[in-house]
Amino acid sequence: MSQEGASNSRRRFLTGAVGVVGGVGAAYVAVPFLAYWKPSARTKAAGAPVEVDTSTLEPGQKINLTWRGQPVWVIRRSEAAIESLAAMDDTVSDPLSNVSSQQPAYAQNPHRSIDPEYLVLVPICTHLGCIPSYMPQAGSLDADWQGGFFCPCHGSKFDLAGRVYRGVPAPTNLQVPPHRMASNGSLVIGEDPEAA
Numbered sequence: 001m002s003q004e005g006a007s008n009s010r011r012r013f014l015t016g017a018v019g020v021v022g023g024v025g026a027a028y029v030a031v032p033f034l035a036y037w038k039p040s041a042r043t044k045a046a047g048a049p050v051e052v053d054t055s056t057l058e059p060g061q062k063i064n065l066t067w068r069g070q071p072v073w074v075i076r077r078s079e080a081a082i083e084s085l086a087a088m089d090d091t092v093s094d095p096l097s098n099v100s101s102q103q104p105a106y107a108q109n110p111h112r113s114i115d116p117e118y119l120v121l122v123p124i125c126t127h128l129g130c131i132p133s134y135m136p137q138a139g140s141l142d143a144d145w146q147g148g149f150f151c152p153c154h155g156s157k158f159d160l161a162g163r164v165y166r167g168v169p170a171p172t173n174l175q176v177p178p179h180r181m182a183s184n185g186s187l188v189i190g191e192d193p194e195a196a
Helices: 005-039 043-047 079-084
Strands: 050-052 062-067 070-076 119-120 133-135 148-150 158-159 178-183 187-188
Touching: 005 158, 050 062, 119 187
Parallel strands: none
Antiparallel strands: 050 187, 062 070, 070 119, 133 148, 148 158, 178 187
């Protein structure tokens, strides 16, 4: 083998070795960099759906939980509460839930839920973000009160479907998060029925 052939052979070997070492080095740099962009388990869990066992929930009771860092209430309405919703249409400012950003399409109905018996709400007043009080008893706020939610900060009122009364500071209904009924009868907050 000539001197020129040996130099070419050595050059190819060194080029190949440097390429391999460079590739391994790039992989060592890329793996932590790419892992940094992957959401942590805690982050994934923050947006994960929450399953709620409603089997022990009595009419009029509510369950407090957190989904995506927000409070969520699950309320089991009595038959009387469900029937009283139709009588509230003249009192609330958006009886047909026309502001589509306040609830999923399947909850754009008088009871604002999939199952009329269960109301799922983000209990944050749409005026300035206070948490309203849950006052389910008719007459507990005033003589015309049919039950619902009262915001103590500025006096906004919402019916038992979370629809805002006319003439109060809150501009829109309380928000309804995505939810579905599971096959075992529990409620899953954070999932649309179509996605399940």
